[in-house]
Amino acid sequence: MSDSQSLSPALLVLEDGTTYRGHSYGAAGETFGEAVFVTAMGGYQETLTDPSYRRQVVIQTSPHIGNTGWNEEDDESAKIWVAGYVVRDAARVFSSWRSTKSLDAELTEQGIVGIQGIDTRALTRHLRERGTMRVGISTVETDPRALLARVLEQPPMTGADLVAEVTTAEPYVIGPEGDKRFTVAAIDLGIKSMTPFRMAERGCEVHVLPASTTIDEIRALNPDGVFFSNGPGDPAAADDAVALLTAVLDAGLPYFGICFGNQIFGRALGFGTYKLKYGHRGVNQPVMDLNDRRVEITAHNHGFAVDAPLDTDVPTKWGTARVSHVGLNDNVVEGLELRDDQGTLKSFSVQYHPEAAAGPHDSSYLFDRFVDVMQNGKDA
Template sequence: MAPPAHDLPAPALLVLEDGRTFRGESFGAEGETFGEAVFSTGMSGYQETLTDPSYHRQVVVMTAPHVGNTGMNDEDRESSRIWVAGYVVRDPARVPSNWRSARTLADDLREQGVVGISGVDTRALTRHLRERGAMRVGISTVETDPERLLERVRDAAAMSGANLSEAVTTAEPYVVPAQGEKRFTVAAVDLGIKANTPRMMSERGMEVHVLPATATLDEVRATGADGLFFSNGPGDPAATTRQVELLQDALRAGIPYFGICFGNQLFGRALGFGTYKLKYGHRGINQPVMDRTTGRVEVTAHNHGFAVDAPLEGATATEFGDASVSHVCLNDDVVEGLELRDGDGRLRSFSVQYHPEAAAGPHDAAYLFDRFGDLMSDRARTGAGTEA
């Protein structure tokens, strides 16, 4: 039996900035939204994707056809809210089935005002983005004319040149205590941090002081930090200067550094490398990366549309030491990690482009948090990292 007419979802319209148009049904809140259209290849972990601040101002297209199967819970959120600007799925689950499910995906989207669209041929949309590249997009349940919506799409802000980390950072510092015996103190600059990141450091005896994106070197030092961490986050690394200057000051002070995702791009810029926008980016939980320091291949979680432009072979001399590419994506040779060594070859800082905290998986790269602990231990044992 068909549902009552008043329960039927409203028609929805999706228009890309090159004019490609898709029609479907409202999924989540009704209204209108704009952002950068990107696709995620993960077949699970949609709750972590939605609540990842790195997706701020992006409209996420899910390549998996069936989304919402396990509902939404209060344990797996990576932040306090949904950050995506819009959501595109083919077949939303009608009834979630999971013992931890507290709400449906549609309910959370609706409650938090996130405009989405369902019933879309996401295979065709994904192929279009792969061929043409990530681009601006609009979703509307109030506009039926594609040409009028297209005008507003083309007036929307582009991701290139956008400085967004200070829009998603914590308003106040907070501390995540070490679990068990405290071994280290880490100053973590929140550029869009996911909750699982300080949790994984905490599990390794690190007391994590999460600082706003506007943190200064004096504020980092005031925590008694044994190491500095930069998180993932949204926006164009070339539009960011404040955090690059902080990182350069910290490197001059000899403070060990570990960065992920946006933190990798800013590390590259601090070392003198450029960054560039990828055609359609890496987003999902199935990206193969080689750790060139060990030869090990990891299946990893990604969410980035920009990358570091650094030579894949050899070391580059910088003010801070010798920099080289430590990890590379096996799909397309994109730089996935950097390391900085002293003249004697000892590691002093490193970063990766992907997500070793990897909620909701995979966990191949969790060892990087142990590598950070080893780095801080080594620098403390030898007296390094204490320069004025």
């Protein structure tokens, strides 16, 4: 943090008029988005480079941010995706043997407008009580009323179809570690780079494909399984992804989905989705696997959820669907599964992030489960 930046004023205004004054952190300018809070104490580099944060202003609840700087290894994509960044105490000095620059320098280089020196605990409590809302951050505007007027002009997250803004432009392949065992078609709805590597560790050749991929293009790969990634926006607006997944299920291909991929799976199975009051974002969310009652601590980033019955099997044309995982804080659906008439698992999804580059790693077994489902498909 330079002395000039520490003295540069910044203004934050929520859509209900709530105002905070602090100092600039990152680039100068003005930005808008949906205000969301993240409860992780670390892993801010993975958070910032997660495409699921497209059009969102991230508030870190942990008060001290930036102490490990920025490195060239932990990015989850090719750029920072957050619309803006809010911290309480920005580290004046960074220290890590892997760091190459300060967090502030990287935010500035990538043009990310942020604010520091505000009471993020009070701001988080406000969002918990009132719900997620639009926000603006500015280093050039001093009048809260003027900034509020521009905040109210911004589109809400509800109804936003953002997949096309974050998906890969061209297909690419992540080769397997060791001998190839399976071919996976991974639809990029905003994929994090660690996800295909977790599959590659298990002998999968992963073809990462644009969201516009057709079922014929998937078939041409002769995949053993299909994966849908995390991503930003409202799943109720992602009709193309739902149509593609419906075709995948019609083709009888094993399926695994994460986060947005869970919501798309829910829609394909006939369930609805809805917006959470303030969402789940962080690395400390308790989830129970209803099959064995095992509890795992998980990493989350979602503002929408699937509306499905927690204790009822639902018949579909592909088999029986049911909720497989539930969040223990609020009973939100955290996983779905589809089984055939013999009870064999054919497809499944989870709302959280088993790849969790910054941890925790309680859920890494889900990649093994995907391998098992694909192997069962091969043996059938």
